[in-house]
Amino acid sequence: MRYETDRLILKILEPTEADSVLRFYLDNKELFERSEPERQEHFYTREHQRAILTAEYNMAVQGTLCRFWLFRKEAPAEIIGTISLRDIQRHYRQSCLLGYKLDERYFHQGYATEALREAIRIAFDELLLHRITAEVMPDNEASIRLMERLGFVNEGIERKIFFLHGKWTDHILYSLISSHPVIPEKD
Numbered sequence: 001m002r003y004e005t006d007r008l009i010l011k012i013l014e015p016t017e018a019d020s021v022l023r024f025y026l027d028n029k030e031l032f033e034r035s036e037p038e039r040q041e042h043f044y045t046r047e048h049q050r051a052i053l054t055a056e057y058n059m060a061v062q063g064t065l066c067r068f069w070l071f072r073k074e075a076p077a078e079i080i081g082t083i084s085l086r087d088i089q090r091h092y093r094q095s096c097l098l099g100y101k102l103d104e105r106y107f108h109q110g111y112a113t114e115a116l117r118e119a120i121r122i123a124f125d126e127l128l129l130h131r132i133t134a135e136v137m138p139d140n141e142a143s144i145r146l147m148e149r150l151g152f153v154n155e156g157i158e159r160k161i162f163f164l165h166g167k168w169t170d171h172i173l174y175s176l177i178s179s180h181p182v183i184p185e186k187d
Contacts (some may be wrong), residue, residue, distance in 0.1 A: 001060065003068070003122065005114050009076055010083070012060050018050035021069070024079040024103065025049070031104050035137055037164060038095040064088050066122070070102075070115050077128070080106045083119045094130035094182050096123060107142070116150055120176065130182040135161070135171040147174045 001012035013021065025032070026044060031041065042048050059065035067090060070081040081102035088096045098119070102112050123129045134152060136143045147154075152174035160168035 003118055004073070005118050007073055008111065008115055008118075009071040009073060010118055011071070012057065012067060013053055014057055015050045015053040017069075018046050018053055020055065020077070020079050021028050021049045022046055024082075028101070028103055032101060035140070035164070037162070043179060062082055063127075065088075066127070068115070068119060070111065071112075079103075080111060081115065083115055085119060085123050085132070088127065090131070091185065094128065096127075096129055096132055098132050098134040112146055113149065116146070120150065124178040124180065130178050132176045134174045136174060138170055144172065150176065152176045152183055
């Protein structure tokens, strides 16, 4: 459950890495909370992060979620971001929802593009998925450019889909289809 690109290590973490994950969230709390649901205070505890890592590790083993934590090869102990392939659906869908976060100290350096290209490769070549979707806030110009650079297609606005900071918000739905035909298994 470890992959490498030119500059990055992507790996699924075990619960013993809860302190590193907590540090990542605390270092980026203000940034992430602008575009995510409000977190309860217990979210920012070692115990809660350990519980999340345990659940996510089990979901990775079951094949329903893959959360990769990103590390620079030159600093392999510091988390700089995360990518998730979640809501993995099999059979007649063969799809997932893509999510990602990056420490703002590493914005505009190509790390997100590099990591997402590897996650897309994993989704299509190893997980044999047919379709990846991503939901982007309409004012997130950097993510919109990133989706387009990676070949995702804008499918339109998902109206009032997330409740964030006391109101329902719109998101743009993007999709990427595998260039390799995937034939679902029959029940």
